Amino acid sequence: MSENNFLKMAAIDVRPFIEHKGKLSYVSWVFAVEQLMRVDPAANWVFHDPQLFGESMMVSCTVTAFGKPVTMHLPVMDHMNRAVKNPDAVVVNKNMMRCLVKAIACHGLGLNVYAGEDLPLEQAPKVTPTEGFKVSPERESIIFDVAAAVTERMESDDIIGAWEEYSGITEPEEKGLLWKQLSSQIRSAIKKHGESLKGQ
Secondary structure, X not given: OOOOHHHHHHOOOOHHHEEEEOOEEEEOHHHHHHHHHHHOOOOEEEEEEEEEXXXXXXXXXXXXXXXXEEEEEEEOEOOOOOEOOOXXXXXXXXXXXXXXXXXXXXXXXXXXXXXXXXXXXXXXXXOOOOOOOOOOHHHHHHHHHHHHHHHHHHHOOOHHHHHHHHHOOOOHHHHHHHHHHOOXXXXXXXXXXXXHHHOX
16 A cells, blocks of 8 residues: 555644734745655645736645645735735735645645644544444435535534534434534534533
8 A cells, every 4th residue: 555645744743833923824834845845855846927816916836746736826915814906026925935835735734724723634633534433324424514514604604503503413423423524613613602502
C-alpha cells in the first residue's frame, strides 16, 4: 500500500505558526513552504495572472506536491475578509502568498485551520471515520446528509434549524457518528443550545 502523504501533512501541528489579524487566522507562508519542502523536495508552485472583478481582484496559485497539482483561488482581501478595491502591489503580493498557503493546505498541511479546528486533522474530532459505529451503509449515508444540513444551517446562523436537524437523529450509534461529522464550533453551539433548552 502506498504511503498517504495527505495524512502525513495533515498530522503536522501548525498551531505555533498560526497568525491572527482581524477575522483572519492563517499559517505563515514561510512555515508552510518549509514543511512542504521537507516532505516533498520536488514540490513546486506557480502563480497565475490575477483576474479582475470590477474593482476587486482574484489571485490563483497551483501547488504540485507528490505529483498532484492543486489550484486554489483567493479574493484579494483585507484583514476583515472584505474585498479590497483597486488593491496595490503590496496587498496583492500578501494575498498571493496566502493563496499559496491555501493551496498547500489542500495537500494536508494546516487544512484544519480552514475547517475552524485547533488540532491537526490526525487528532481533531472532526475526522469522519465510521469505524466503531454500528450503522448500516444506508443509515450512514443519511447521517452524512444530516451533518451537511446541520452545517449549512449553522453557516446561515440558523441554530434552531440546526438543532432540529440534529435532534432528528436519536439512536445512540447514529448520534455518535453524526457528532463526529461536526466541527468543534458547531458541536459547541449545539451543546450550548441544548443546555439552554433544558433550562427553560
